[in-house]
Amino acid sequence: MKYLDEFQDPELARRLFDDIRATVTRPWALMEVCGGQTHSIIRHGIDQLLPEEIELIHGPGCPVCVTPLEMIDKALEIASRPGVIFCSFGDMLRVPGTGRDLFTVRGEGGDVRVVYSPLDALRIARENPDKQVVFFGIGFETTAPPNAMTVYQARRLGIRNFSLLVSHVRVPPAIEGLMTSPDCRVQAFLAAGHVCSVMGTEEYPQLAERFRVPIVVTGFEPLDILEGVRRAVRQLERGEHRVENAYPRAVRPEGNPAARRMLADVFEVTDRAWRGIGTIPASGWRLSEAYREFDAEQRFEVGDLTTVEPAACRSGDVLQGLLKPHECEAFGTVCTPRTPLGATMVSSEGACAAYYLYRRLAGAPTPVEVAPVG
Amino acid sequence: MCLAVPGRVLTVEERDGTRMATVDFGGVVKDVCLEYLPDLRVGEYTIVHVGFALQRLDEESARQTLALFNGLGLLEEEFGDAWERAAEEAAAGPVTEEVDR
Numbered sequence: 001m002k003y004l005d006e007f008q009d010p011e012l013a014r015r016l017f018d019d020i021r022a023t024v025t026r027p028w029a030l031m032e033v034c035g036g037q038t039h040s041i042i043r044h045g046i047d048q049l050l051p052e053e054i055e056l057i058h059g060p061g062c063p064v065c066v067t068p069l070e071m072i073d074k075a076l077e078i079a080s081r082p083g084v085i086f087c088s089f090g091d092m093l094r095v096p097g098t099g100r101d102l103f104t105v106r107g108e109g110g111d112v113r114v115v116y117s118p119l120d121a122l123r124i125a126r127e128n129p130d131k132q133v134v135f136f137g138i139g140f141e142t143t144a145p146p147n148a149m150t151v152y153q154a155r156r157l158g159i160r161n162f163s164l165l166v167s168h169v170r171v172p173p174a175i176e177g178l179m180t181s182p183d184c185r186v187q188a189f190l191a192a193g194h195v196c197s198v199m200g201t202e203e204y205p206q207l208a209e210r211f212r213v214p215i216v217v218t219g220f221e222p223l224d225i226l227e228g229v230r231r232a233v234r235q236l237e238r239g240e241h242r243v244e245n246a247y248p249r250a251v252r253p254e255g256n257p258a259a260r261r262m263l264a265d266v267f268e269v270t271d272r273a274w275r276g277i278g279t280i281p282a283s284g285w286r287l288s289e290a291y292r293e294f295d296a297e298q299r300f301e302v303g304d305l306t307t308v309e310p311a312a313c314r315s316g317d318v319l320q321g322l323l324k325p326h327e328c329e330a331f332g333t334v335c336t337p338r339t340p341l342g343a344t345m346v347s348s349e350g351a352c353a354a355y356y357l358y359r360r361l362a363g364a365p366t367p368v369e370v371a372p373v374g
Numbered sequence: 375m376c377l378a379v380p381g382r383v384l385t386v387e388e389r390d391g392t393r394m395a396t397v398d399f400g401g402v403v404k405d406v407c408l409e410y411l412p413d414l415r416v417g418e419y420t421i422v423h424v425g426f427a428l429q430r431l432d433e434e435s436a437r438q439t440l441a442l443f444n445g446l447g448l449l450e451e452e453f454g455d456a457w458e459r460a461a462e463e464a465a466a467g468p469v470t471e472e473v474d475r
């Protein structure tokens with residue numbers, strides 16, 4: 001059980017909890033969109049401290065988790081090729097593809113490198129003109145602009161041995177996809193603050209109006225999330241459905257115009273598969289025609305590679321808020337951070353990893369380590 | 375990779391036609407691209423994601439967030455050695471921590 005005094009400002013936390021408790025009169029289901037919000041909620045036990053009427057459903061906002069298995073397998077295929085330096089964020093090292101991951105590919109001799117920034121990958125390409133340097137571009141609207149700028153620079157500087165394996169996804173189409181599903185019981189959204197730092201909030205009013213759900217933009221600190229919950233619950237109790245910005249210190253309605261312009265130049269919208277969920281229309285980006293020569297799928301001819309997810313992995317249900325991680329029979333048994341079935345158990349923002357790591361749910365089974373075979 | 379971390383701008387320069395800065399994240403100093411916030415100045419605070427400044431931040435918010443992230447070990451997670459962490463995870467032994475019920 002978590003305590004109020006663990007919050008940075010315990011008195012403010014108390015006031016927020018009290019206000020929420022005083023406002024709520026019936027059950028409400030709120031979805032936090034972003035994996036960063038999920039981890040903050042689980043780590044600080046916010047869901048335990050809230051009134052029991054309020055349920056927080058974890059959304060598909062972890063970019064590592066929604067990267068489709070076939071894209072992981074394309075990455076592994078490219079990374080295994082001689083003459084390739086494959087660059088990635090550290091988060092992707094242990095995401096399971098079919099039978100292996102980037103960590104094992106490096107163990108087998110592949111030149112896999114972790115970078116902090118996509119510009120680091122571009123620098124590696126300049127320093128190794130005899131190699132093909134590929135950067136694995138995953139992420140939502142927060143990460144797409146840095147990758148766009150990097151491809152733009154590659155073209156401007158004539159660095160032709162650089163290419164991008166693109167697996168970018170967008171939040172608003174995911175919200176639309178969720179809300180049009182008959183199983184969806186989400187009544188309000190806590191929108192991802194940093195996605196909105198880039199894109200602004202202008203895409204959300206039509207979603208709020210169409211699906212009649214409050215959408216509140218929050219930051220990732222516990223008090224940010226609490227303020228978002230407070231505003232969402234107040235709207236729900238009043239029968240309102242507006243977009244509110246509870247993260248004004250970092251989010252403006254127009255977002256970051258320079259980043260948006262670069263996105264529009266380098267990328268174009270496309271349908272994207274989401275791991276465990278399926279294809280969501282117009283839910284991602286690919287390189288636009290002007291930059292297509294830097295497309296790694298095209299350059300390495302892995303576009304046709306397709307894969308099937310192991311049936312035991314129910315991360316799709318977790319990502320859509322239909323299942324809590326501890327309700328999955330594989331959770332903590334055959335599926336652990338050491339032997340993950342899917343990406344939600346690997347990523348530091350995955351819901352399954354959050355539940356496993358903080359393991360503080362009443363009734364959650366104690367994880368049992370599977371004995372090694374032989 | 376998923377974190378966006380606040381930092382203070384130490385230097386600004388043009389490099390290969392690209393506006394770059396060095397930014398201090400509470401002791402960890404990194405090169406950061408300013409192309410999306412070109413008018414950011416030395417001494418100001420910004421939110422940085424995968425090496426790119428995305429939004430301006432006031433000093434108090436930045437300091438509070440950095441203190442929170444530091445206390446939670448998130449800065450180590452963001453800036454630390456990913457290979458080491460992956461190796462530890464791959465070799466993780468039986469769970470021994472007490473379950474908090």
